[in-house]
Amino acid sequence: MxxxxxxxxxxxxxxxxxxxxxxxxxxxxxxWAAAALVLVGGSALGYVYVKLNGNIQGVDINASLGTDRPVxxxxxxxxxxxxxxxxxxxxxxxxxxDQGGARSDTAMIVHVxxxxxxxxxxxxxxxxxxxxxxxxxxxxxxxAGERRAMFNTAYEVGGPAxxxxxxxxxxxxxxxxxxxxxxxxxxxxxxxxGGVRITTTEAIDDSKSGLKLGPGTHTLDGEQSLxxxxxxxxxxxxxxxxxxQLQQAFIKALITQVKEIGLLSSPKKLYDIGxxxxxxxxxxxxxxxxxxxxxxxxxxxxxxSEDVNMITLPVRYDPADPNRVVPLxxxxxxxxxxxxxxxxxxxxxxxxxxxxxxxxxDVVTGG
Numbered sequence: 001m002x003x004x005x006x007x008x009x010x011x012x013x014x015x016x017x018x019x020x021x022x023x024x025x026x027x028x029x030x031x032w033a034a035a036a037l038v039l040v041g042g043s044a045l046g047y048v049y050v051k052l053n054g055n056i057q058g059v060d061i062n063a064s065l066g067t068d069r070p071v072x073x074x075x076x077x078x079x080x081x082x083x084x085x086x087x088x089x090x091x092x093x094x095x096x097x098d099q100g101g102a103r104s105d106t107a108m109i110v111h112v113x114x115x116x117x118x119x120x121x122x123x124x125x126x127x128x129x130x131x132x133x134x135x136x137x138x139x140x141x142x143x144a145g146e147r148r149a150m151f152n153t154a155y156e157v158g159g160p161a162x163x164x165x166x167x168x169x170x171x172x173x174x175x176x177x178x179x180x181x182x183x184x185x186x187x188x189x190x191x192x193x194g195g196v197r198i199t200t201t202e203a204i205d206d207s208k209s210g211l212k213l214g215p216g217t218h219t220l221d222g223e224q225s226l227x228x229x230x231x232x233x234x235x236x237x238x239x240x241x242x243x244x245q246l247q248q249a250f251i252k253a254l255i256t257q258v259k260e261i262g263l264l265s266s267p268k269k270l271y272d273i274g275x276x277x278x279x280x281x282x283x284x285x286x287x288x289x290x291x292x293x294x295x296x297x298x299x300x301x302x303x304x305s306e307d308v309n310m311i312t313l314p315v316r317y318d319p320a321d322p323n324r325v326v327p328l329x330x331x332x333x334x335x336x337x338x339x340x341x342x343x344x345x346x347x348x349x350x351x352x353x354x355x356x357x358x359x360x361x362d363v364v365t366g367g
Contacts, residue, residue, distance in 0.1 A: 055278035058288025064136050064161035070174040076114040080177040111339045116299045121310040123244045126152035129326045135162035171336045178284040185280025187222035192276040195219040198253050206234040241355045248310045255305040312355030
């Protein structure tokens with residue numbers, strides 16, 4: 001991990017200040033597109049359903065998880081694990097060499113409250129040391145659990161089901177849904193949307209992500225947006241914690257823009273975004289149709305960026321390895337207790353966290 005340095009400061013143009021998190025990008029955009037699609041109606045809807053349903057490739061995680069899971073509160077609230085995959089295979093090969101597997105590059109736990117009026121998003125740093133449970137490995141065997149495993153290895157050894165199982169073990173919260181998006185799908189979504197508008201108050205020049213931006217307001221295309229959410233070396237101390245802050249600011253901007261774009265005014269634009277969105281995501285088997293996505297979106301359509309509170313899981317740098325972080329146990333339990341009780345996350349939970357203070361925290365400001 002590099003020494004601390006000045007990073008580019010960014011704010012989401014047009015959004016009000018609240019604590020900003022990141023993979024919700026696919027969740028919000030895909031759900032909004034599906035909801036708007038259903039509202040359009042018309043004689044062509046049958047064809048649209050067949051066409052877009054054919055795009056969606058779901059994954060059945062319930063079969064692998066079995067019955068040893070946290071209790072489903074079933075009070076109207078929703079908990080969703082959103083993952084961004086770092087696979088370099090296929091269309092993603094331009095972002096690095098394929099190492100024969102993928103890890104969760106971005107992970108967020110999204111809690112929508114019982115009334116669907118507010119949401120809390122907890123970003124989990126990929127380098128967080130957690131206790132990973134035994135998981136099915138997808139080849140008929142079992143991947144042994146580890147007491148000190150990096151969080152993102154759960155996806156690598158056991159796919160989506162192991163990622164969900166690991167989150168449920170650490171939080172005590174049952175995940176109602178799972179949504180995954182990869183690099184290429186994310187980039188295409190942003191391009192179809194027409195880009196996302198952000199403002200930087202300092203220059204960003206990151207050799208690893210390839211992003212170069214001067215101070216000012218920019219409309220980022222898909223490639224630039226992907227560069228922004230992958231940037232880490234030029235932000236804060238160069239760690240994943242600073243990168244998460246950039247991701248959170250970007251998602252705030254994206255939520256605002258999706259709300260303002262007026263998809264219903266252009267059926268062609270609506271269809272094109274819906275087509276791209278349904279190709280970009282891999283949802284769980286309970287969200288693998290346009291109808292199910294539209295119903296899911298109905299619970300999110302009233303949420304604006306000001307209604308979403310985003311934090312990073314309370315962590316500190318691992319004394320045994322400064323390139324890793326470990327959860328602050330008491331503070332993390334405050335977060336999970338609040339979500340289980342369907343209450344806002346208390347400010348005290350992040351007060352001592354390395355993820356929500358220091359230069360990396362200062363990078364993100366409201367507009």
